[in-house]
Amino acid sequence: MAKDVLAELVVREVRGMLQPYSDAELLDVTDGVATVRYRKGRHPDCADCIMTPDDLSEMLLSLFARKAPKVKELKLEVVEV
Structure with a gap:
C-alpha cells in the first residue's frame, strides 16, 4: 500500500478535529484515490458533536485539493466504534 506524504499530513490535521471520540487513518493512495x-x-x-461521514468526506476532499493535489477522489471506510 502506497501512502502520499501530503495526504498523510491532511489526514493528521483532520484527526485533531475528530479526537478523542473519533479518528481517521490514511490507508492508501493509489492512482489519485485516497482510502481513509x-x-x-x-x-x-x-x-x-460527531462529524458525519458526508461532512468528513467533503472536508477531506477540500483539503486534499489545496494541500495534496495528487488526490482526486476519496474512498471513506466507516467503522462505528
Missing part, C-alpha cells in the same frame, strides 16, 4: 478509514465514535453528551 473513519472510526466514527460517540460523544457521551452530544450526538451532533
Whole structure:
C-alpha cells in the first residue's frame, strides 16, 4: 500500500478535529484515490458533536485539493466504534 506524504499530513490535521471520540487513518493512495478509514465514535453528551461521514468526506476532499493535489477522489471506510 502506497501512502502520499501530503495526504498523510491532511489526514493528521483532520484527526485533531475528530479526537478523542473519533479518528481517521490514511490507508492508501493509489492512482489519485485516497482510502481513509473513519472510526466514527460517540460523544457521551452530544450526538451532533460527531462529524458525519458526508461532512468528513467533503472536508477531506477540500483539503486534499489545496494541500495534496495528487488526490482526486476519496474512498471513506466507516467503522462505528
